[in-house]
Amino acid sequence: MAAATPHLRAGTNSVQADPISLGIDIGGTKIEGVAMDGNEHLLACHRIPTREGSQAVHDDTVMLIRHLLDQLGxxxxxxxxxxxxPGRVDANRGMVDDAVNLGIHHMALGPAVAKTTGLPVRVENDVNIAALGAASQTGDTLMTPGATPHSQAARDQARRPATEPGRDGPRALPDHDDHTVAFINLGTGLAAGIISGDRIEHGASGAIGEIGHIPxxxxxxxxxxxxxxxxxTVASGSAAQALWPGIAHPLPDLIAQAGQGNQQAQDVLDIIGHGIALAVQIVALTIDPAVIILGxxxxxxxxxxxxxVTEHLNRSAACSHFIASLSLPDRLRLxxxxxxxxxxxxxxxxRMAADSRPSDFIGKETAS
Ligand SMILES: [Zn+2]
Structure with a gap:
């Protein structure tokens, strides 16, 4: 298997006049940026540590954008x-509320960055963009006849970047218009991103996929x-840390300790495994996605x-013909x-906002 590192293309001759899509993921500890060409080749990547506050987030985002463009020449x-x-995002207006880990209570992030850079800017919730990115990179597994998610070949394929040299026609998204992909983000919190065809679903208030707060x-x-x-409280990184404290990466430790017969670890692992399986079941029964990606x-x-997760889904399937008929383990991907x-x-x-939804798009015309 080839190394799954982004395929960087040096030089500028080959990217002349090619549309450039910049993507910036503003996280609690780092801001990570990529530049892609029109064929979704990764041209450049860069990351910087996050500083808190609206002004710092704006300044660092702009600096990263300029750095990426400088790299392209x-x-x-x-x-x-x-x-x-992170936080509540009004994608149509580029507004961000309550990104508490970033020290942002309310910020017109999209208009501010568009005004400073003169570039069209789209803002989305972090789980939604991770869902879109993951759906684009695992799409070929979807399209492979006969591939089962638990085969090594399917796993290798799911992990292989669409940008790998020598692959035919790398592209952002496969033609899965008939498919919905759900991405369950098992981070500090728990939330799902929903991709229908190649679009991010937002719902009426932007709360779609906030399954972590279903009691x-x-x-x-x-x-x-x-x-x-x-x-x-039972299916997230913070849940694992609360239930198995004092360990940096509790889940691998729980799995290892349970494997050695530690009953306390097994009990906690059962709670978390059941919780994540419940999240999968909720997503499956509400939106019925063809693929459920765990991220x-x-x-x-x-x-x-x-x-x-498969073990816990199989427990539900063992006592329910209905659940068994949904073949949930077969839909899971990492x-x-x-x-x-x-x-x-x-x-x-x-890029898709610019291509298809110009009226929703915050560009330089609306930023001044
Ligand atoms: Zn809650």
């Missing part, structure tokens, strides 16, 4: 920018949202996470761990 085609950020769990642990028993920090656990999927998704979101 002159003679670029039209440039679009997509930004992903369903019998343990009734208190949640930071004010409720008890939220799914996020976020916990997904870096890799195959043992898939095995854990997000590619070695690609900047959120930044890639941001670049795709920015």
């Amino acid at each position: 002159p003679n670029q085609g039209p440039v679009t920018v997509g930004l992903g950020i 369903v769990d019998a343990h009734q642990f208190p949640c930071k949202c004010g409720q008890r028993g939220c799914l996020e 976020g920090g916990m997904s870096k656990t890799g195959q043992p996470l898939l095995d854990l 997000a590619p761990a070695d690609l900047p999927i959120a930044a890639i998704g941001a670049a795709l979101a920015g």
Whole structure:
């Protein structure tokens, strides 16, 4: 298997007049940016540490955009920018609210960056861009007849970047207009991003996919949202840390300790495995996606996470012909761990907004 590092193309001769899509993922600890050409080749990547506050986030985002463009050199085609950020995002207006980890309460991020750079800017929620990026990179597995998600070949294929040299016609998204892809972000919190065809679903208020705060769990642990028993309290990185404290990466440790017969670890692992399987079931039964991608920090656990969730889904299937008939384990994929999927998704979101939804798009015309 070829190294799944982004395929960087040096020099500028080959990118003359090619449209450039910049994608910036603004996270709690780092801001990661990519530049892609019209064929979704990654041309450049760069990351910088995050500083808190609206002004710092604006300044650092602009600096990263300029750095990426400098790396590409002159003679670029039209440039679009997509930004992903945590918090509540009004994608149509480029507004961000309550990105608490970034010290942002309310910010006109899209208009501000568009005004400073003179470039059209699209802003999306961070889970949504990760969903779009992951869906674009795992799409070929979807299209492979006979591929099963648990075969090594399918896993290799899911992890292989669409940008790998020698592959035919790399592209942003496969032709899965008939398909919906769900991306379950198992990060500090729990939320899902929904991609229908090649579009991010937003819902009426932008709350689509906020499954972490569905109060369903019998343990009734208190949640930071004010409720008890939220799914996020048993199916997220913060849940694992609360239930198995003092360990930097609790899930791999839990799996290892449970494997050695530690009953306490097994009990916690059962709670988390059941919680994530519940999240998968909720997503499956509400939107019925063809593919469910597990992403976020916990997904870096890799195959043992898939095995854990599959085990719990199979428990439900064992007592329910209905659940068994849904073949949920077959729909599961792991997000590619070695690609900047959120930044890639941001670049795709920015380009698609410019291509297809100009009226929603914050460009230089509306930023002044
Ligand atoms: Zn909650």
